[in-house]
Amino acid sequence: MHPAASVIIFTTLSGLGFGLLAWLGIDATPPTGWGAFGYFFIGFSFAVGGLMASTFHLGHPERAWRAFSQWKTSWLSREGICAVAALIVMGLYAAALVFFARHYVILGWIGTVLSLGTVFTTSMIYGQLKTIPRWNTPMTSVLYMTFAITGGALLSGKVAIACVLFFVAGLVQILWWKQGDSAFAERGTDLGTATGLGDRGTVRSMAHPHTSPNYLMREFVHVIGRKHAQKLRVISLILMAVLPVLLLMLPFHHIFAIAAVASHIAGVAVSRWLFFAEAEHVVGLYYGMR
Amino acid sequence: MTELPQSTERKLGLVIDLDTCVGCHACVISCKGWNTENYGAPLSDQRPYGEEPMGTFLNRVHSYEVQAPGQAAQTVHFPKSCLHCETAPCVTVCPTGASYKRAEDGIVLVNESSCIGCGLCAWACPYGARELDQAEGVMKKCTLCVDRIYNENLPEVDRVPSCVRTCPAGARHFGDFADPDSNVSKLTAERGGMDLMPELGTAPVNKYLPPRPKDSWDNEESILAPFLAPIAEEPKGFLGWLDKALEKI
Amino acid sequence: MTLKQPQIDLSPKVSDEVRQTTCYMCACRCGINVHMKEGKVAYIEGNRDHPVNKGVLCAKGSAGIMQVNAPSRLRSPLKRVGPRGSGEFEEISWDEALDMAVGLLKPIRENNPEKLAFFTGRDQSQSFTGFWAQNFGTPNFAAHGGFCSVNMAAGGIYTMGGAFWEFGQPDWDHTKLFMMFGVAEDHDSNPIKMGIGKIKARGAKVIGVNPVRSGYNAVADEWVGITPGTDGLFILSLVHELMKAGKIDLHYLAQYTNAPVLIDSETGLFVRDTDGKPVVIDRVTGKPAAFDQKGVRPDLGATHEGNRTVMQLMAEKYLDPQYAPEAVADACGISANKIRKIAAELARVAFEEEFELDQEWTDFRGETHSKMIGRPVSMHSMRGISAHSNGFQTCRALHILQIVLGTVEVPGGFRFKPPYPKPIEAHPKPHGKVSCNSPLDGPHLGFVHGPDDLMLKDDGSPIRIDKAFTWENPMSSHGLMHMVISNAHAGDPYKIDTLFMYMANMSWNSSMNTRGVIDMLTDQDEDGNYVIPNIIYSDAYSSEMVAYADLILPDTTYLERHDCISLLDRPICEADAAADAIRWPVIEPDRDVRGFQTTLVHLANRLGMPGFVNEDGSAKYEDYADYIVNHERKPGIGPLSGFRGENGDKTGRGEINPEQLNRYIENGGFHVEHIPTEASYYKPWNAAYQNWAVDMGLFDSPQPYLFQLYSEPMRKFQRAAEGHGDRQPPEHLRERLKSVMDPLPIWYQPFEETHVDLEEFDVHALTQRPMAMYHSWGTQNAWLRQLHGHNPLYLPTKLWEKHGFAEGDWARVTSAHGEITVPVAHQAALNENTVWTWNAIGKRKGAWALNEGAPETTKGFLLNHLIHELLPPKGDGLRWANSDPITGQAAWFDLRVKLEKADAPDVSQPTFPEIKSPVGQGPDQLQWKVGK
Ligand SMILES: Nc1nc2c(c(=O)[nH]1)N[C@H]1C(S)=C(S)[C@@H](COP(=O)(O)OP(=O)(O)OC[C@H]3O[C@@H](n4cnc5c(=O)[nH]c(N)nc54)[C@H](O)[C@@H]3O)O[C@H]1N2
Ligand SMILES: Nc1nc2c(c(=O)[nH]1)N[C@H]1C(S)=C(S)[C@@H](COP(=O)(O)OP(=O)(O)OC[C@H]3O[C@@H](n4cnc5c(=O)[nH]c(N)nc54)[C@H](O)[C@@H]3O)O[C@H]1N2
Ligand code: SF4
Ligand code: SF4
Numbered sequence A: 001m002h003p004a005a006s007v008i009i010f011t012t013l014s015g016l017g018f019g020l021l022a023w024l025g026i027d028a029t030p031p032t033g034w035g036a037f038g039y040f041f042i043g044f045s046f047a048v049g050g051l052m053a054s055t056f057h058l059g060h061p062e063r064a065w066r067a068f069s070q071w072k073t074s075w076l077s078r079e080g081i082c083a084v085a086a087l088i089v090m091g092l093y094a095a096a097l098v099f100f101a102r103h104y105v106i107l108g109w110i111g112t113v114l115s116l117g118t119v120f121t122t123s124m125i126y127g128q129l130k131t132i133p134r135w136n137t138p139m140t141s142v143l144y145m146t147f148a149i150t151g152g153a154l155l156s157g158k159v160a161i162a163c164v165l166f167f168v169a170g171l172v173q174i175l176w177w178k179q180g181d182s183a184f185a186e187r188g189t190d191l192g193t194a195t196g197l198g199d200r201g202t203v204r205s206m207a208h209p210h211t212s213p214n215y216l217m218r219e220f221v222h223v224i225g226r227k228h229a230q231k232l233r234v235i236s237l238i239l240m241a242v243l244p245v246l247l248l249m250l251p252f253h254h255i256f257a258i259a260a261v262a263s264h265i266a267g268v269a270v271s272r273w274l275f276f277a278e279a280e281h282v283v284g285l286y287y288g289m290r
Numbered sequence B: 001m002t003e004l005p006q007s008t009e010r011k012l013g014l015v016i017d018l019d020t021c022v023g024c025h026a027c028v029i030s031c032k033g034w035n036t037e038n039y040g041a042p043l044s045d046q047r048p049y050g051e052e053p054m055g056t057f058l059n060r061v062h063s064y065e066v067q068a069p070g071q072a073a074q075t076v077h078f079p080k081s082c083l084h085c086e087t088a089p090c091v092t093v094c095p096t097g098a099s100y101k102r103a104e105d106g107i108v109l110v111n112e113s114s115c116i117g118c119g120l121c122a123w124a125c126p127y128g129a130r131e132l133d134q135a136e137g138v139m140k141k142c143t144l145c146v147d148r149i150y151n152e153n154l155p156e157v158d159r160v161p162s163c164v165r166t167c168p169a170g171a172r173h174f175g176d177f178a179d180p181d182s183n184v185s186k187l188t189a190e191r192g193g194m195d196l197m198p199e200l201g202t203a204p205v206n207k208y209l210p211p212r213p214k215d216s217w218d219n220e221e222s223i224l225a226p227f228l229a230p231i232a233e234e235p236k237g238f239l240g241w242l243d244k245a246l247e248k249i
Numbered sequence C: 001m002t003l004k005q006p007q008i009d010l011s012p013k014v015s016d017e018v019r020q021t022t023c024y025m026c027a028c029r030c031g032i033n034v035h036m037k038e039g040k041v042a043y044i045e046g047n048r049d050h051p052v053n054k055g056v057l058c059a060k061g062s063a064g065i066m067q068v069n070a071p072s073r074l075r076s077p078l079k080r081v082g083p084r085g086s087g088e089f090e091e092i093s094w095d096e097a098l099d100m101a102v103g104l105l106k107p108i109r110e111n112n113p114e115k116l117a118f119f120t121g122r123d124q125s126q127s128f129t130g131f132w133a134q135n136f137g138t139p140n141f142a143a144h145g146g147f148c149s150v151n152m153a154a155g156g157i158y159t160m161g162g163a164f165w166e167f168g169q170p171d172w173d174h175t176k177l178f179m180m181f182g183v184a185e186d187h188d189s190n191p192i193k194m195g196i197g198k199i200k201a202r203g204a205k206v207i208g209v210n211p212v213r214s215g216y217n218a219v220a221d222e223w224v225g226i227t228p229g230t231d232g233l234f235i236l237s238l239v240h241e242l243m244k245a246g247k248i249d250l251h252y253l254a255q256y257t258n259a260p261v262l263i264d265s266e267t268g269l270f271v272r273d274t275d276g277k278p279v280v281i282d283r284v285t286g287k288p289a290a291f292d293q294k295g296v297r298p299d300l301g302a303t304h305e306g307n308r309t310v311m312q313l314m315a316e317k318y319l320d321p322q323y324a325p326e327a328v329a330d331a332c333g334i335s336a337n338k339i340r341k342i343a344a345e346l347a348r349v350a351f352e353e354e355f356e357l358d359q360e361w362t363d364f365r366g367e368t369h370s371k372m373i374g375r376p377v378s379m380h381s382m383r384g385i386s387a388h389s390n391g392f393q394t395c396r397a398l399h400i401l402q403i404v405l406g407t408v409e410v411p412g413g414f415r416f417k418p419p420y421p422k423p424i425e426a427h428p429k430p431h432g433k434v435s436c437n438s439p440l441d442g443p444h445l446g447f448v449h450g451p452d453d454l455m456l457k458d459d460g461s462p463i464r465i466d467k468a469f470t471w472e473n474p475m476s477s478h479g480l481m482h483m484v485i486s487n488a489h490a491g492d493p494y495k496i497d498t499l500f501m502y503m504a505n506m507s508w509n510s511s512m513n514t515r516g517v518i519d520m521l522t523d524q525d526e527d528g529n530y531v532i533p534n535i536i537y538s539d540a541y542s543s544e545m546v547a548y549a550d551l552i553l554p555d556t557t558y559l560e561r562h563d564c565i566s567l568l569d570r571p572i573c574e575a576d577a578a579a580d581a582i583r584w585p586v587i588e589p590d591r592d593v594r595g596f597q598t599t600l601v602h603l604a605n606r607l608g609m610p611g612f613v614n615e616d617g618s619a620k621y622e623d624y625a626d627y628i629v630n631h632e633r634k635p636g637i638g639p640l641s642g643f644r645g646e647n648g649d650k651t652g653r654g655e656i657n658p659e660q661l662n663r664y665i666e667n668g669g670f671h672v673e674h675i676p677t678e679a680s681y682y683k684p685w686n687a688a689y690q691n692w693a694v695d696m697g698l699f700d701s702p703q704p705y706l707f708q709l710y711s712e713p714m715r716k717f718q719r720a721a722e723g724h725g726d727r728q729p730p731e732h733l734r735e736r737l738k739s740v741m742d743p744l745p746i747w748y749q750p751f752e753e754t755h756v757d758l759e760e761f762d763v764h765a766l767t768q769r770p771m772a773m774y775h776s777w778g779t780q781n782a783w784l785r786q787l788h789g790h791n792p793l794y795l796p797t798k799l800w801e802k803h804g805f806a807e808g809d810w811a812r813v814t815s816a817h818g819e820i821t822v823p824v825a826h827q828a829a830l831n832e833n834t835v836w837t838w839n840a841i842g843k844r845k846g847a848w849a850l851n852e853g854a855p856e857t858t859k860g861f862l863l864n865h866l867i868h869e870l871l872p873p874k875g876d877g878l879r880w881a882n883s884d885p886i887t888g889q890a891a892w893f894d895l896r897v898k899l900e901k902a903d904a905p906d907v908s909q910p911t912f913p914e915i916k917s918p919v920g921q922g923p924d925q926l927q928w929k930v931g932k
């Protein structure tokens, strides 16, 4: 899949934002006043910023409101609804804390559920796609949720929990990669089934329909070298989980904390880049590519 | 409308005969012509006279080679457009309801005025049958020429998809798969019409007729030998035979 | 919040109006319905009533809309202002342009008409352009047939009075075995596809003989991946097997061919009676008789006074073990077993699946037959066998194969389309007698019957600039357009003053040795004058050739002009019908351009050419439309055969009808006249057909004839080479003529193979036409160029692996003549010693209004740089032409190359300087919608 900046930014930031909001929602002793404002500001700007980024790749962003209509079947629609609901509920919850120093526990819990629901629905947009075997697994949701919760813990300053979660996230990530690497083959889809000619011999693409790349090839076929991908995986893990832990273990300093957050975000972004770049859509088969 | 209809009254679609398709691309361009001028936005072309031209097409013809060990390779020209799947994943993923499957005939369409161009339906389609038009920002796909097949401004014979009407080799057939007596149902039954990527559970309506067995003379022992039993090895014997044979006519 | 299924308009208005005319995205000439909205072309589809395409349309046809709005269209007459080849022009008015042209042409016509060479490329109005040239008085006229497929045309006409190509077609409705040799697309594009579709629907069998398996050969049930240039050998081996097994149609051979004709043992010419008629021995009387005597039963095996029949000579020749499958298998790259199976299958289908049509008919000897006997084997072939230096004989061999099976002009076999069948005797001979200020003594092109008909001056030098009809290529019935530029440049046989060309991209894809041709076009003498002094050219688009002309006469596109697809020329007939068609301006040009034929009329009027002006000097025709309606070749016979006579109710022969064009337009742009059922087969011998043809004006009297298995004209040339007669070939050609002019088909090794080191140049290199592109025209078409924007060189598995190629690699390809560096791709279904690419995809920078970086100019390439019009020197002091020694047909497919892996260059090599576009460049995006 083409690793478009908009979707990478979207999934990275909104995951983190909703992760932070989720932690804030269940905080038994949430901050209030300006302190609360700071946390919620970060949470909202990541969540909303991510959502905004996701509209950049729309052909008709002005019609985005229509995307709320198909919650019965569409995970993208559900995500939109969940995200808006989460932002509204969390907004009320935050307003109460910031302006009135009032803590509505129930509201917070609902907000948390909706925030995590948003992350889940996002993950399902990808996880549901049978056309992309690497994504098409419940593990994709686990991955997204773990990342969101981990990042949220880090942002909300729950250092100890975060350190444990870094470990979990790293593990989930490795498992997901491992599973993903064999997913395409396990699906059993190849040029033989794609053309129905597989039982006659080896099928090979001899010529593309058009001599220059088309929308499908640009969108769905992205070839990255295995070595390159392995390197990036290691970098992603280090940035996402290892480096933050090390930084947090140092004597506390704001600089280190910010560096830990930045490193984590960068690691997640690299992971997301790989999430797309390594994903092979079955349509690539028709072009003799994957 | 992204819920799929429980069932459709008719199941309209295409049969594509891989034994007959010569790969001429007539269907590709005819489709481009009709759909540029008709349903929805024109199919645009980026850099039409420049580097890496890239236009929207609803039907494209691939070329494959199939080779079994020890045999001559075969070339198969392979046209591909939307298969109007019964359980179309492209429909259910659509957040706006722009994508839908028509209850009356099963045609999968995009309502361009509600499409936000998110591209998700193209991600969900295994066959590469949807293309986001780069100029208009909406999803384009084969409409099964819904604006031809019922069009009362066209003579009745012409109420078939543009690609079917134009195919010089007659490799494309249009009809109702819900009717077991239709031409498409019969062809599918007789010639072993197949689904593409059946393992993905999309239940495509369009069927592909596999190429007939080929190159039987490369290996098999000759059952034709009797037809070449020699009557003479050299000119003299030939003349003798000629004389006798001419007597008979 | 679920939406309801939207209501859509299922019956939108398709168009305001439909205008029916004829496609010209290629020479197939299908009928089209042009849907108009707001006066503009909105959509093009096939015309269901049209005899050629019956509603279907190919990719090019459907893309016509992109051709009429192409940014490459020329906009007004152009006068060159920069050096030739620069592309620097100034737009001028038509008056200026015509004055310029007349300024050049008038003195030529008055003083030495042969100083004008007028050659028209992919011309569809040859009967008109030829008429123009004849009236101008120059002997130097031809169209592009010489480099295209003259072997196919001449081979067929000399053998059986018609050829494949567009002269005939298989009996698609009855055939059960269809065999195709060397066809990628052909002129009959849609009909062949429709026919294959019909055969496939019936489950009948298709055999494809072709080194490359794509297109038609991809759907062939049996693929014969033959080694290029060896078809003759393969075919004669089939003939060998069939004769050996007695699987030949003796009745057919005896009645309808010259197999029973006696050959004079001394001269090798026909034994003739006192009326000059070839003689056979009647089996009933045992006596000699004229071949066409009523009731004669010709004896195939007779010997009379030491003279034997053609059949006997054939037995002697083809039963020889040199034609046994084992003997030819290696050379052809086909196993002996497979050759035998093919022969057996031909025999089985021809004779075991014989069938009858209940149709009475009467032959030319007056005998009535109650049935028509069907032999459901049919064949088709094109440039794969004709574009070789042994192509003429190979084409003849193929016809021999069909004829011994008895499958020509019988149900289920191969059938002619009017005006064929037509023996050479019914064609003109070539003419070349020049007198100043007056017409040539007759039509330029034709069919020679022997040395006497050659176009030689008294001193033995060629009359024509292209050296057609000389000892170098005696039977060059289509002329040799590919030699004109090099001969004119060399001043051999003489210098010319003005080269006038139409519709041929001679500085690019239609020339061999493209670079050399460019140099000849720009070469200057010591005084700085161009060696070819003046070049006038007519094109409709900004092609590579435009840059090399001094004056451009811009043509319209095909939807903006009148054209006539005439029975006098290359009509659109079917085996069951005579048909012709027109084009008419369904839209008006939005530029200052004129139909080229109209321009020729205007020039003829200004030059006062007979045939175009009345006694008083006034113009006979205002424009081409006027000519189409009012010109008469003979009384009652004009360019169009339909709707003649005052009321438009006469066909074929009839008085001029001023309303004729309107009647054609009302009728969909064409006219069809069906052949009566009793005349539908056995046409060369069928009295009903012959009479019908006379009524139609195709002949003036019935012209029945025998198929010429043994070619007497060839024997006459061979005899001359043996030293007989007063017209003698030059010494250096004597031996060659003796061997290649064999009156019975033979195979010999393609010439290039005898001139280059085969160990070094170990690979055959070919081109194929893409079905969706027409030569260079497709590239300006926004839709089509997306299908073929560049062209890899396809390599078979053996060579792919031998050189260790991988996807994305490039190769250096070298021939004895040149070198190119190009991208490669792998194709397994390919003869293991052959590489190929699509024809004419590579383009020169600046041409065709393409923008910078267009893949046609960066990755596309021409194979033409590797092919030379002359063979490499052999050390005998001579340069032999790279063409068929009989017809002069350019031997494109004899090419031998070697391959090496190469570092990928920035762009494919060689490169040429950019041409300045006379029309600017195309837009960056298209959203073409006419209606709203
Ligand atoms: N390597 C290789 N080379 C080949 C061949 C091959 O097989 N291999 N094939 C050869 C053969 S058979 C042929 S016929 C030639 C064909 O070669 P050409 O005859 O040169 O082919 P075209 O590209 O059709 O070019 C004809 C010119 O006609 C112009 N034209 C198009 N439409 C119109 C019109 O309406 N009016 C006018 N006035 N001009 C128009 C085009 O712009 C173009 O410049 O190529 C030959 N060259
Ligand atoms: N779409 C389209 N149609 C066209 C044209 C076009 O440019 N585009 N051009 C028109 C013109 S001008 C012409 S002349 C015709 C030509 O029509 P074709 O003859 O069909 O054209 P080519 O592409 O030259 O095809 C030559 C075929 O012969 C094969 N071949 C080469 N050498 C040999 C051999 O030694 N033996 C055998 N058996 N096969 C061999 C090649 O692989 C190729 O398939 O097409 C006409 N129709
Ligand atoms: S038009 Fe027909 S023959 Fe041509 S590519 Fe399409 S399906 Fe195949
Ligand atoms: S082919 Fe693709 S676009 Fe068409 S219905 Fe099936 S999934 Fe949807």
Ligand code: SF4
Pocket (backbone or CB within 6 Å): B093, B094, B095, B096, B097, B098, B099, B110, B114, B115, B116, B117, B118, B119, B120, B121, B122, B138, B139
């Ligand atoms: S691109 Fe349009 S049709 Fe496709 S899913 Fe998005 S909104 Fe629906």
Ligand code: SF4
Pocket (backbone or CB within 6 Å): B030, B031, B032, B034, B035, B058, B059, B081, B082, B141, B142, B143, B144, B145, B161, B162, B163, B164
């Ligand atoms: S049915 Fe219509 S829209 Fe679909 S591929 Fe054919 S021409 Fe195109």
Ligand code: SF4
Pocket (backbone or CB within 6 Å): C023, C024, C025, C026, C027, C028, C029, C030, C053, C056, C057, C058, C059, C060, C061, C062, C189, C190
């Ligand atoms: S074959 Fe195609 S391009 Fe040629 S005349 Fe017919 S429709 Fe036009």
Ligand SMILES: [Mo]
Pocket (backbone or CB within 6 Å): C147, C148, C149
């Ligand atoms: Mo040609």
